Amino acid sequence: MREWAKATVIAAGLFVAALGGGAPAATQSPTALTIFAAGTLAGPFRALDAAFATAYPNIVVRPEFAGSVAMAKRITELHQRPDLLAVADFRVIPKYLFGAADRPAYADWYAGFARNAITFTYTDASKFAAIVTPANWYAILARPGVEIGRSNPDTDPSGYQTLQMLQLAERYYRRPGLAQKILANAPPKNMRDTETALLSALQLGEIDYLAIYRSDAIQHHLKHLALPGAIDLGDPKLAKLYGTAVAQTKNGAVKGVPIIYAVTIPNNAPHPDWAQKYVALLLGAQGRKIMRESGFAPLAPAAAAGRDKMPASLRPLAAAWPSM
Amino acid sequence: MSEAAVLVRDLSLRLGSFELRNVGLSLDRGEILVLLGANGAGKSVSLEAIAGFHRLRGGRILIHGRDVTGLPPERRRVSLLFQNFGLFPHLTAAQNVAFGRRGADPSRLLARFGVAHLAAARPDNLSPGQKQRVALARALAARPDLFLFDEPFSALDAPTRDLLRGELRSFVREAGVPAIFVTHDRTDAEGLADKIAVMDKGRIIQTGEAADVLCRPADTVVAGLLGVENILPGRCLGRANGILHVAIGDAVLAARTAAAKGAVSVCIRAEDVAAMPPGREWAFSPRTWSGDWPAGGGGTAINRLMARVDAVTSLGPVYKATLDCGFPLVAYLTKREIRDLGIVFGSPVVAEIEAEAVHVLPAGATRPAAEKGG
Amino acid sequence: MAVDVSVALPRRTEKAARGRAPDRSRTLPLVFWFFGSALAAFVAIPLLGLAAMPSGAALLQVAMDASVRQAIGLSLEASFLTVALSALLGVPLAYVLARLSFPGKGFLAALLDLPLAVPHPVAGIALLSVFGRRGVLGMPAAALFGLRFWGTLAGIVAAMLFVAAPYTVSAARIGFESVDPRLEKVARTLGLGPWRTFWRVTLPLSRRSIMTGFVLTYARAISEFGAVAILAYYPMTAPVKVYELFLRFGLGEAAAMAVLLLIVCLALFILFRRLVSGGGAPAGIGR
Numbered sequence: 009m010r011e012w013a014k015a016t017v018i019a020a021g022l023f024v025a026a027l028g029g030g031a032p033a034a035t036q037s038p039t040a041l042t043i044f045a046a047g048t049l050a051g052p053f054r055a056l057d058a059a060f061a062t063a064y065p066n067i068v069v070r071p072e073f074a075g076s077v078a079m080a081k082r083i084t085e086l087h088q089r090p091d092l093l094a095v096a097d098f099r100v101i102p103k104y105l106f107g108a109a110d111r112p113a114y115a116d117w118y119a120g121f122a123r124n125a126i127t128f129t130y131t132d133a134s135k136f137a138a139i140v141t142p143a144n145w146y147a148i149l150a151r152p153g154v155e156i157g158r159s160n161p162d163t164d165p166s167g168y169q170t171l172q173m174l175q176l177a178e179r180y181y182r183r184p185g186l187a188q189k190i191l192a193n194a195p196p197k198n199m200r201d202t203e204t205a206l207l208s209a210l211q212l213g214e215i216d217y218l219a220i221y222r223s224d225a226i227q228h229h230l231k232h233l234a235l236p237g238a239i240d241l242g243d244p245k246l247a248k249l250y251g252t253a254v255a256q257t258k259n260g261a262v263k264g265v266p267i268i269y270a271v272t273i274p275n276n277a278p279h280p281d282w283a284q285k286y287v288a289l290l291l292g293a294q295g296r297k298i299m300r301e302s303g304f305a306p307l308a309p310a311a312a313a314g315r316d317k318m319p320a321s322l323r324p325l326a327a328a329w330p331s332m
Numbered sequence: 333m334s335e336a337a338v339l340v341r342d343l344s345l346r347l348g349s350f351e352l353r354n355v356g357l358s359l360d361r362g363e364i365l366v367l368l369g370a371n372g373a374g375k376s377v378s379l380e381a382i383a384g385f386h387r388l389r390g391g392r393i394l395i396h397g398r399d400v401t402g403l404p405p406e407r408r409r410v411s412l413l414f415q416n417f418g419l420f421p422h423l424t425a426a427q428n429v430a431f432g433r434r435g436a437d438p439s440r441l442l443a444r445f446g447v448a449h450l451a452a453a454r455p456d457n458l459s460p461g462q463k464q465r466v467a468l469a470r471a472l473a474a475r476p477d478l479f480l481f482d483e484p485f486s487a488l489d490a491p492t493r494d495l496l497r498g499e500l501r502s503f504v505r506e507a508g509v510p511a512i513f514v515t516h517d518r519t520d521a522e523g524l525a526d527k528i529a530v531m532d533k534g535r536i537i538q539t540g541e542a543a544d545v546l547c548r549p550a551d552t553v554v555a556g557l558l559g560v561e562n563i564l565p566g567r568c569l570g571r572a573n574g575i576l577h578v579a580i581g582d583a584v585l586a587a588r589t590a591a592a593k594g595a596v597s598v599c600i601r602a603e604d605v606a607a608m609p610p611g612r613e614w615a616f617s618p619r620t621w622s623g624d625w626p627a628g629g630g631g632t633a634i635n636r637l638m639a640r641v642d643a644v645t646s647l648g649p650v651y652k653a654t655l656d657c658g659f660p661l662v663a664y665l666t667k668r669e670i671r672d673l674g675i676v677f678g679s680p681v682v683a684e685i686e687a688e689a690v691h692v693l694p695a696g697a698t699r700p701a702a703e704k705g706g
Numbered sequence: 707m708a709v710d711v712s713v714a715l716p717r718r719t720e721k722a723a724r725g726r727a728p729d730r731s732r733t734l735p736l737v738f739w740f741f742g743s744a745l746a747a748f749v750a751i752p753l754l755g756l757a758a759m760p761s762g763a764a765l766l767q768v769a770m771d772a773s774v775r776q777a778i779g780l781s782l783e784a785s786f787l788t789v790a791l792s793a794l795l796g797v798p799l800a801y802v803l804a805r806l807s808f809p810g811k812g813f814l815a816a817l818l819d820l821p822l823a824v825p826h827p828v829a830g831i832a833l834l835s836v837f838g839r840r841g842v843l844g845m846p847a848a849a850l851f852g853l854r855f856w857g858t859l860a861g862i863v864a865a866m867l868f869v870a871a872p873y874t875v876s877a878a879r880i881g882f883e884s885v886d887p888r889l890e891k892v893a894r895t896l897g898l899g900p901w902r903t904f905w906r907v908t909l910p911l912s913r914r915s916i917m918t919g920f921v922l923t924y925a926r927a928i929s930e931f932g933a934v935a936i937l938a939y940y941p942m943t944a945p946v947k948v949y950e951l952f953l954r955f956g957l958g959e960a961a962a963m964a965v966l967l968l969i970v971c972l973a974l975f976i977l978f979r980r981l982v983s984g985g986g987a988p989a990g991i992g993r
Binding site: 015016023081084086155162198200212214 | 732735736739740741743744746747748751827830831834835838839840841856857858935936938939940941949950952953954956957
């Protein structure tokens with residue numbers, strides 16, 4: 009009996025020692041730039057990576073794509089250290105990463121680099137696809153029997169942005185109760201938290217219309233509705249108007265703001281110099297071109313909040329965040 | 333032709349690549365038919381076919397005049413026991429016995445077999461003898477018209493087999509139910525059979541009363557299965573005075589048997605070979621035949637051959653001695669004989685074989701396919 | 707040939723008394739323990755680490771959350787339905803695979819193990835394309851039975867069944883294969899038809915294996931995330947809820963709910979094992 013106990017202890021001990029010894033993460037030979045980015049940026053960022061690789065062949069870029077909030081939490085909760093974070097809603101960065109009373113500052117600045125808009129995508133198989141137009145969409149989507157898919161407003165920016173857009177639409181088209189009628193066609197059972205799930209559902213015909221970013225519609229070659237700028241959260245100049253729409257989520261009330269994608273370099277980034285080079289590429293002319301081709305509207309110049317805290321090399325590329 | 337209790341006619345089936353062809357058996361009440369054959373001969377398949385587990389290509393099965401050929405197994409009133417007796421391991425002895433017939437009181441049946449005290453025991457905890465009794469009680473509870481035993485003794489040692497064999501024989505006789513007993517072991521055949529049917533490669537090659545088959549195997553395959561240790565190639569030389577002379581190598585043997593011609597196989601059972609001390613008067617060199625038969629009826633002709641002992645192996649109660657008479661000859665000798673004869677390797681002996689014990693068969697395989705020994 | 711036992715015995719006790727190295731028959735268990743402990747540690751340490759994360763207060767708080775309890779309840783219910791369906795459909799299939807031979811049997815058996823290798827979201831999408839509103843099975847199901855799989859319990863169960871049923875089938879198959887077919891034949895000759903034979907002989911003797919299959923199926927079903935999340939986000943199963951908590955609050959809350967779920971599962975598994983081993987039936991090996 010005693011021998012077995014000894015053997016067990018030795019084995020367990022060796023195992024733990026092996027774990028401890030081998031702990032430093034699997035960093036390999038060439039420098040790897042880790043990027044956390046919102047899922048909707050997958051398309052343009054891959055093109056950006058290619059451009060970066062051409063310019064700096066000795067650096068390997070490792071992008072990961074997921075929900076903006078999930079990415080922010082990986083930094084603050086799981087203590088992961090990417091070199092770069094890009095989110096779909098600029099507010100995610102100050103909300104989760106800026107220093108506060110109960111947490112240290114993971115980031116001190118951000119630069120908005122592209123706009124996007126919320127729209128509805130659909131396919132030829134969608135109900136009323138043949139007759140829906142930018143002029144009558146709100147009536148069609150309110151019809152009973154139409155299935156509309158959307159993202160979870162409690163965890164995903166596009167979720168609450170959809171709610172804000174519907175509120176704005178109600179006022180814009182002067183149809184009280186419109187938002188509720190349309191949301192009746194987008195009940196919780198039609199909510200998913202990943203793009204994959206939502207786009208699959210649309211393409212399989214499970215839902216007829218999907219509230220999603222215009223960039224996604226363009227990248228996936230999907231039909232989409234051209235909504236007026238007054239409601240699609242795509243025009244930074246209309247920030248005040250957007251502010252009148254408030255979405256109720258489990259995390260509290262969220263005021264509408266223009267959809268602006270923002271990027272930051274976390275304070276504890278392992279390779280800040282290379283990260284800056286990447287951001288420089290993103291904010292420069294080549295980056296803007298790539299964003300445009302992917303269906304985003306790039307901000308020229310980029311708008312930075314906390315500009316004085318930006319790395320010196322990047323400051324010239326961004327103007328101060330316009331007051332709204 | 334009297335109405336046999338069980339009649340199997342022309343049973344044919346195909347199972348994958350194996351074929352059963354024209355298998356036919358018949359037995360009367362309380363008779364035991366031993367189905368003998370090598371592994372793979374088709375014995376178990378035949379049994380299963382009679383029980384109703386295979387689709388037949390042809391043939392009929394009649395039990396007490398009832399044609400059961402088309403019936404499913406549960407309607408045939410046939411009882412099946414196999415190796416380790418097939419007791420259900422998750423039930424007690426009593427539950428096993430009560431299995432087929434709800435309502436029958438298992439304790440009475442168990443008492444009849446003397447195992448009432450084991451009613452609550454599990455098969456795992458029973459000895460083979462106890463298992464057999466419980467299995468028989470269970471089989472009897474179902475009141476079958478036919479018993480089918482599929483090598484139930486194969487995993488047991490010799491003394492247990494002997495004991496159980498005896499119990500089984502009495503049981504079947506008492507129950508008055510016919511039984512077919514499948515085995516590859518000839519001692520089972522010798523101990524149990526009223527009738528023997530020998531199978532090889534899906535066919536029955538000999539069938540008849542037990543004594544007949546045992547003493548007069550129809551060919552060398554049967555002889556091998558019956559455990560004849562000496563099957564030797566020979567040439568017929570001629571017949572005189574009711575004795576057939578057969579040459580095996582340089583030796584000539586006398587066989588009291590019907591006429592035969594040309595090349596034959598000579599079968600001699602090892603227990604029919606006696607070893608004698610080389611007497612002073614037999615001062616012949618080995619490989620010389622010395623014949624001695626008294627004229628006049630009634631006497632036995634005895635073959636005597638000079639031999640040398642090649643090998644001696646212990647088979648438990650007897651020793652198997654391989655003698656070199658110019659051809660290999662196997663004899664069974666007791667310990668006592670070995671001691672009295674002072675037999676060691678290479679020592680000279682005289683092998684004695686009565687003419688009646690020399691069987692002559694049509695030429696065939698000289699090495700039987702069946703397992704030796706046992 | 708008499709063996710002089712009196713000579714043999716003292717030597718062994720002498721050896722033990724001197725505290726020598728154990729003789730070779732002890733080496734095997736020791737070596738196996740050595741490697742086995744490594745795996746046991748590999749499983750135990752992260753679980754213990756997880757259990758240590760939330761404080762008692764956090765656990766209590768998460769247990770008070772109605773939506774958390776609802777999610778756990780839904781997971782338990784859906785998993786139970788999954789096991790029931792696996793039993794109803796998978797056990798007969800396992801019997802067929804164990805007893806019959808037919809062309810394509812090997813392929814079918816391999817096919818049934820395939821769901822275990824499919825990435826979960828892919829499985830979810832595949833199921834959606836078949837059971838969705840426009841799916842080849844979804845359309846008749848909706849039209850004939852009003853059964854819908856998008857965002858419903860049915861969808862959750864479908865996803866769980868797809869990934870977890872293979873465990874029932876392979877465990878039951880092994881169980882049936884370990885039952886000597888001759889026992890079934892004996893039962894038939896004792897007067898039982900094929901159905902009663904299955905019920906009274908084959909099933910009891912394979913009970914252990916089948917129950918193990920059920921436990922594995924249950925465990926696999928309850929933990930399924932990727933496929934379920936495609937078919938149904940609301941109503942939320944426990945894994946979906948855990949992830950939502952992570953996104954909305956953080957690791958602490960998510961870990962607390964995960965630990966709560968594990969406690970519930972642990973209790974269920976222990977209870978289930980007791981049910982299985984109770985009854986005193988011997989191991990499912992036919993003799």
